[in-house]
Amino acid sequence: MVYVGIDLGGTNIAVGLVDEGGRILHQGSAPTGIPRPYQDIVADMARVSRDVVAQAGYTMEDVKAVGVGVPGIADPETGVIPFCTNLHWHNVPFRDEFHKHIDKPLFIDNDATVAALAEYVAGVSAGTHSSVFLTLGTGLGGGIIINGKPYSGYHHIGSEIGHTIIALDGEPCTCGNDGCLERYASATALIREARKAYAEHPDSLMGRLCGGDPANISGKVAIDAAKAGDPTALDVFNRYVHGLAAGIISIINFIDPQVIVLGGGVSLAGDFLLNAVREAVRPMVFFKTMPYAGIQLAKLGPDAGIIGAAMLGK
């Protein structure tokens, strides 16, 4: 049997046909096209799903289930999507709507949770007892897998690790609180601090890398400058790692997963980030001589959304 996995984003609907082992057999996509009625978006999701299945040489008979990762919260039991801020969705009866087009078992979950599941099935946390996935992107998404199952809590509002508070009365967050992890460890936070530091240190290498226009300072610019040893960028990078390490220590001391996986844009910094994070975390561990969570880079990249969504139905 094969599975359809749909990664529903604010910009694109990415659809893939995925086999039992989490390998993508064929892919397709369509623009999400917000704002438009959810009924139209769901119709396009179904249409691209049918196309992808056919193009891969399969029929809908071969498809065991359809899974969808959404940039918001999802109620896996009712199939309702209570909140999807980027899409302006509120209490959308997603499963019912989708079933008007394709009558297959349909599973939904949060996009970071789905990425965590992908890494568990076919990535760096394969076969582990428990893992926590962090997407270091525009925001900071979190996914929790325990005993092979996504864990989003009793009311399905959990795994919002970007909105755990690491800095009392710290940076104001879009959620209304202050000091959320997302304000310190997302790509957005890295860019914000890099631009601030460049304004204070216009001699920084970041200036050359961004062509003198601070609007061009991306996470990559900041990290490339830090890798090259630029002191201003290194300072920004080290403070970024300091915040991320505080979040990771809280995860370890709270639910002690077997593995913590770093994904999203900032994780493309690779070993430069990984080694810095591991070094920052090590001296902060509570029980110094006990083993604790391995910290790893995500393996599947942007495909994790499709793979994990597909594997919801496995």
Place this chain on the structure above:
Amino acid sequence: MVYVGIDLGGTNIAVGLVDEGGRILHQGSAPTGIPRPYQDIVADMARVSRDVVAQAGYTMEDVKAVGVGVPGIADPETGVIPFCTNLHWHNVPFRDEFHKHIDKPLFIDNDATVAALAEYVAGVSAGTHSSVFLTLGTGLGGGIIINGKPYSGYHHIGSEIGHTIIALDGEPCTCGNDGCLERYASATALIREARKAYAEHPDSLMGRLCGGDPANISGKVAIDAAKAGDPTALDVFNRYVHGLAAGIISIINFIDPQVIVLGGGVSLAGDFLLNAVREAVRPMVFFKTMPYAGIQLAKLGPDAGIIGAAMLGK
């Protein structure tokens, strides 16, 4: 069948005989008497257990299992206690030692975890899907129950919620990090801030309540003065609640339990604390219109240690 529950503390060994429903049938105790060899402490634990069983009119034949809550971390599988700082224990082969005295199935876990289990079996979180228990005492202990089972993580070092970081570069903690929840939401933190505030505001009601000696300012003094409307004490109390609420929001946004239970010394402030915490948490919830964890006061008080330990074997 009945169960023996042992609450192993830094001062006392408290032992109880407990029935299936989590009711204590009979109790006994002995001083822990640290520092002395762990073998002697375990021998006393076994001796008091036998006494309590006999005094209650039972025999060891009636006892299904023995459970122990320890003020440290425990490996429930091997029965080894890797760390118990208060007792100066390090890698103590606890189960093997206990079995030299009493040959019954023996279960061990962290004391806050055990209290969480007690509230799940016979207290305020009875029958819930998931609960997080916080002991607001000298330290801040945490216990997690998911689907009726204690959850301490993959390496058994989890549920140390007192050592999640809520204030980056904040108050130095005994664990070596800065800004741990324990530094803001334990009784010790409340007392520290109350004494500081009294030094700055000697006209505070706390002065009368402590007989003019700041060393007499306890958590109760601070809370009694806050209840009476003393502005200095109220300010201390409100900041305490602010820190605790940040920790609770992080718990909700991370693992979204059905219930969060407040126990330990500070929880004796009762509804005055509970209402303040609920009011502080409500506007901080991420998804404003979604249901989230109920916040409740612990019901079992100091007996939770014995009851929960006994119920480990159920």
